[in-house]
Amino acid sequence: MKTSGQLYLVSTGTGDPENITLRAYKIISNADLIVTGTAHADKFSDLLNGKHVISAGHGMFTNLALRRMSEDDVRVMEQKIQSSIRSSFEKGDTIVVLESGDPTIFGPHRGYLKAFSDLRPRVIPGVSSVDVANALLGVPFLDDRNQTAMFSGLDALYNASSYNIPDIWVLFTMGLDIPKLYRKINELYKPSSSLQLVINAGFDDECVIKTTVNSLIDDIKGIDLPKSTLIYLYK
Numbered sequence: 001m002k003t004s005g006q007l008y009l010v011s012t013g014t015g016d017p018e019n020i021t022l023r024a025y026k027i028i029s030n031a032d033l034i035v036t037g038t039a040h041a042d043k044f045s046d047l048l049n050g051k052h053v054i055s056a057g058h059g060m061f062t063n064l065a066l067r068r069m070s071e072d073d074v075r076v077m078e079q080k081i082q083s084s085i086r087s088s089f090e091k092g093d094t095i096v097v098l099e100s101g102d103p104t105i106f107g108p109h110r111g112y113l114k115a116f117s118d119l120r121p122r123v124i125p126g127v128s129s130v131d132v133a134n135a136l137l138g139v140p141f142l143d144d145r146n147q148t149a150m151f152s153g154l155d156a157l158y159n160a161s162s163y164n165i166p167d168i169w170v171l172f173t174m175g176l177d178i179p180k181l182y183r184k185i186n187e188l189y190k191p192s193s194s195l196q197l198v199i200n201a202g203f204d205d206e207c208v209i210k211t212t213v214n215s216l217i218d219d220i221k222g223i224d225l226p227k228s229t230l231i232y233l234y235k
Contacts, residue, residue, distance in 0.1 A: 004092055005088060006095070007096075007112075008031075008097065009099055009112055009121055009122070010096050010097065010099065010126070011124060011127075012028075012098055013127035014127055014128060015200075015201060015202015015206070016202060016204065019126070021124075028048075029047065031093075031094045032088060032095065034048055035053075035097040036055070037055070037057075038055075040098045054081065054084050056109055056112075057077050059109075059111065060077065060078055060112070061111025061112060061114060065077075065078075078115075086119075089119055097112050100126075101129045102130070103126075105128065105130075106174075127202070130151070132201040133201045136198060136206055137196060137232070142168070148168070150166040152169070154171055154176075154181070158180070165233075167235045169235075170232055171232075172230065173229050173230070176227075178217070178225075181231075189213045191214035192213070193233070196210050196231070196232040197229055197231055198230040198232070201230060
């Protein structure tokens with residue numbers, strides 16, 4: 001007989017459903033309550049069939065939620081989620097919040113970790129976008145102990161100065177202003193510096209655009225870059 005519940009934040013991996021780990025698959029299979037978005041519900045419909053599924057929203061319990069909903073609507077949805085999860089937890093259920101990629105790096109459901117910290121949620125890692133991008137690039141990410149690497153969003157790049165840029169800078173993007181990006185990397189890097197754009201990492205149509213700072217504009221002309229493009233900059 002169950003005596004206490006367990007809350008998990010489970011990564012299903014980046015890209016195609018086959019990128020889910022065996023551990024994640026087992027935990028989801030045994031879950032009583034699934035908290036997820038529409039995309040995950042559709043992608044894993046067979047695995048979630050017959051389970052109690054509620055909407056996770058987007059960015060709940062963070063300011064990110066306000067980009068898509070009013071404050072009142074966010075408050076109402078968060079209260080419903082709180083009620084469902086806590087009620088299920090008190091019954092001793094296994095509750096799973098589904099994430100993609102790395103739940104702790106720009107994960108839209110990261111707010112659940114703080115909102116339900118008293119329930120001691122466990123994060124189940126999965127294949128992240130950086131994992132699949134590095135595999136697609138097919139070269140060592142770091143092969144010298146003296147090398148430095150940094151992961152960040154675009155704002156960190158736009159606020160940077162040239163004296164402290166790392167050897168390798170991986171940028172997570174959620175929409176690209178190409179002219180703005182081009183101006184900034186021209187300020188920070190030599191025209192011959194290499195950069196690579198990883199598109200749709202983990203999916204069947206994944207690809208890499210290899211270029212230089214000087215050639216970027218010409219090499220991406222006519223290409224519709226997705227919002228989640230990863231950019232690798234090399235000093």
